Structures are given as structure tokens and as C-alpha cells.
Amino acid sequence: MGKFFYARVSSKDQNLARQIEAFKKMGAADEQIVCDKESGKNFNRENYKALKSALGLRAGDVLIVKELDRFGRNKQEILKELEYWKKREIRVMVIDIPTTMIDIPKGQEWIMEMINNILIEVLSSIAEQERDKIRQRQREGIDCMPVKNGKKVSTKTGRPVGRPEIKKPNNWSENYEKWVKGEITAKKAMENCKLKRSSFYKLVNEE
Template sequence: MKYGYARVSSTEQNLDRQILALKEFVSEENIVVDKASGKNTEREGYQALKGRLGLREGDTLYVTSLDRLSRNKEDIKQELQWFKEKKVRLKILDLPTSLVEVPEGQQWILEMIQNVLIEVLSSIAEQERLTIRKRQREGIDAAKKAGKHLGRPVLSVPDNFSEVYSQWKRGNITARKAMEMLGMKSASFYRKVKEFEKK
């Protein structure tokens, strides 16, 4: 049985290009897709492929590139070991040597070439992931230096907060009344109460 696997990192990204490439080798109903990060292999579609209803000995799995499986070098090695143990052939479209059919008894040639290429490609995939994380970190640091606030906006406390808080705590007014007097929504009010009580 032939299967295909396609993955993009987020729901906004499009799978069409990968599916189109895989359809040359696999029927569309046998193409499994995920819209999830490649930082590890814990993805619904991919795990289903490896589960009871998926790949069996003698099956072939097609992917457009090695980083569709994972962007983590260690994970890629483990996955390749899994395919080897289960006797499932992995064919990677942008790795032509993985598509070659060799005569009986000469599979070691293919395996040797693939092992070298896989080592190189998995290192590149891992490096790309680390580079992306490094750039994100640098972007956050640069934004902080420029005085930009990242994340949830800082909630300003009304001048009369402690006075209204005291009235509410003494039971003179309800929480709803306190929020009304402060012009605050429920979540903001209780968040500020928590911060205020910690001080």
C-alpha cells in the first residue's frame, strides 16, 4: 500500500503544493495531512499513520521533503529507525536516491547513500529550526530595547483603586459596583486585585 504525508506548520499555510506533488505517486484518499509544527512528531495525522490503521510491513510512505516528518534531528533519526524496523519504505521526493529501485541483494548501496544524505538533511533541518528560534529571540530583545511592550498590554490602575478596593473589601459595595466605579471589566478588576494583594 502507498501512503503520502503532507504537513505545514500553521492553519494559515496551504497544503496544495505538497498534495499535488504526492498525487503523482499516491491516490489522494491515502494522503494524510497535518497542520502542526515540526518541532516534534506528536501530530494527530502522523501518529495515526504509524498506528493500528496505518503503515504495515511492505508499505511505502511518500513525503515531499524530510523536514515534513520533523525539524528535529534526533526525531528524524528515530523515525527513520522506526521505518527500518517496520520494513516500511520511505520515499522522499526531493531526495531522488530514495526513489530509486535497486536489484535484489543490492539494497545496501541505496541504504549507504541515503544514510549520508539523511544525516546531512536532518542536520540542516535542525539548524533551520534553531536559526528561526534565534531570530525570534533577537526580535523580542530588539523590541524590548526599543521600549516596545510585548504580550498582554500593561493595565493602568485608576487613581481611586485603593479607595474603591477598601470599600469593596469591607463589604460596603459589591464587586459589580466597584468595577463600575473604576471603569474596569471583571477579568481586569480581579487581575489587579490579585496584584494589589501581593504587594
Template sequence: MGKSVGYARVSTREQNLNTQIIALKQFVSEDMIVTDKATGANLDRIGYQSLKVGIGKLVKGDTLYIKSIDRLSRNKEQAKEELKYFQSIGVRVKVLDIPTTMVDIQNGKEWVIDMVNNILIEVLSSIAENERTTIKQRQAEGIQSMPIGIDGKRYSTKTKKPIGRPNITYPSNWIEIYNQWQAKQITATRAMQILGLKRNSFYKLANAYADKIQ
């Protein structure tokens, strides 16, 4: 029989872990609760990483208890990947705020655990996709609401600077190097080095220039 471990996290040192710890103590002993006071924006947290590496890492047959799914990560896509990771190594994740994950499974019916995990992962995938769509929509609406300058570009009302990446300009020796490349006197890689351009920028300018001279 595997071990049961709890994980609690708050974003800042000023926040209190007590509420999560009290809830987790109903299922695991306090000395088996791992904690972090760190942002949920990334996974590089000392406590959380100890669940994956070292003496206390979770292995097949273990159970991880968390109060809510965002304790793993505030990013739904990232949380989904973490659930898939634990599922792949045979660790069951029980989420106190999601009753279906808390059901006790009898021996021989482990397939129910996989079913619950798969449903949870699919739900998180759907939520993550909706969040991405909403963010993109809000960004587009925000840009559309910004004033347009005399140059036709939209400007931030806060910074007064134009929105978007600045246009790439042709280097002063562009025509010479471009012609050498077209004549196969130099490779594209060499042309990029001489012009000081990255691959995407080089081909973007090359395509635009080709259209221009046709």
C-alpha cells in the same frame, strides 16, 4: 517480491506534477504513481493516505519512490516520523534526490537498508532541531525589535497590539473561593468550576496569590 509505487505531490492545483512524474517513471510504471495536489503542511491527503489504507496500501516488501523528502511533508519532524513508520512496516523508501537510498541491495544484506534509513532519519532529526532553534531565535529577535509601550509591554508594529498572552485577572469572587479551597471545604476541581478557570490558570493565580499574602 513486493510492488514498487511512486508518490508525487505539489502544493497547489496551479503547480505541475510532470517533472516529478517523469523522474519517477524511470523506476515505476505510470499507473503505479500516486499523486496529490495538496499542501505538505499535513498528512491528510487522499493520495498519500491511500498508501497507508485500503486496497493499494503499502505492505512489507514494497518500495516507495519519491523525488525528494519534502514530498512526504515539508515539516522535517513530520517527514522523519513518516520514514520511521514505513521502516516499521518493512517498506523501503527510495528518494531520487538522495543517491544512497537508491542503491540496490542484494538478498542477505537487508541490514544495509536499515542502516541507510537510520542515517536518513537521524539527518532529518538534526535538520528539524536546527529549524526549531532557528525559528525560536527569529521569533525572539523579532519580539526584541518591537517598540515598548508606556505599560512596559512590546507592541506589534503591524497590529499595534501587545505581544504575548494577556495577563490573567482574578475573578471577583476569588478570595472567597480560594479560602474555601484552602480550608478544604471544596476541592480544587470545584473551585475551578465556580471561578470559571482552567487548571493551569487556576494554579497560576493560586501560586501568585499565595506569594502575595505571605
């Protein structure tokens, strides 16, 4: 039986230390710990996906997380992932849900599964509600920000919030016209204007 420990925080400036410390107390080695600094809204995370790849978990292995909301914050996505691991005979253990950590006597698996399903249903609902509250607070905070030059401005930094405005390069009109007429490809126009694909098409939509 192999063990992997999975830790997650939502952003790059948040700290994984508390989760990693809990894993170390259980005897986890550095190579057994997998971490992501990405949102819990879904499971499209680079290192989590690596656990599901050919180099990751196998039947009979165990995946351990500190708390259910570190695993994910979307209820349906959480249940879907738990079912994914179950079908592959990989046990998911959550340190803060003690019943998931118990060694199950042979023949009693269904009892523990029933208990765990109830707990996970409740806690995943709470995790999802908490995520919705965070998003609501963020929206309310942005709504209350002062407006300067047509943009919301942070009261803490005095800087505009959101993505910066994309400025048209000096050679935009020339290359845009050539692209529209089919004289150059979009890729060539991007290269000439030194624009990323997303920025190029955003400017196109503004024309």
C-alpha cells in the same frame, strides 16, 4: 504494497498545496494523503500518529514525503522515526532525495541504504539548523519590539505579544479561600470561577 503520502506545515495559516500537488502528480488519491499543521520539532502530531496506529501502515507499505524537513526538523527525532519504520519493514521515500525513490535491485540494498543514510544525516542536520535559525530570528524580533505598559508590543499590529494576562474573576478570593481550607475541590473552584485548569493554577501560583 500500500502507499501513504505525508504532508506537513508548521501553522494553520500555511498552505499544504505545494506538497499535495507533488503527491497528485505521483498518482496519489485523496484518501492516501495524510496532513498535519503542526511544528516539526517532534513527531507528536495527531495525523502522523494515526499512521502508526492499527489503522495505519503495514509491513511492505511505503510512506512518501515531499522534503525531509516536512517530515521533521529535529535530527535525532528524524533518525529515530526512520529507524522505527525500517524495523517494521516500511520504506520511507523522500521526493527531494532521488536515491530514496529508486527501485533497489535485489542484493544491492546495502549500497543504497549507505548512500541514503549519508544524505539523510546531512539534510536532517540542515533542517535542524534552519529550525534553530527561525527560533533565533523570532527571539531577536521579540527582543526588538517596543514595550508598552510593561509588555512587548508588535510593531505591525500594535497589539501585545504572548499569552494574554489572566484576570481574576470577581469571585476568585472567595473560592480560593474555600479551596485552600479544603471546603471545596479544585474542580469545583474552577467551575465556580469559570476557569480552565491551567488558568486556575496559574492564578494559584500568583497568590
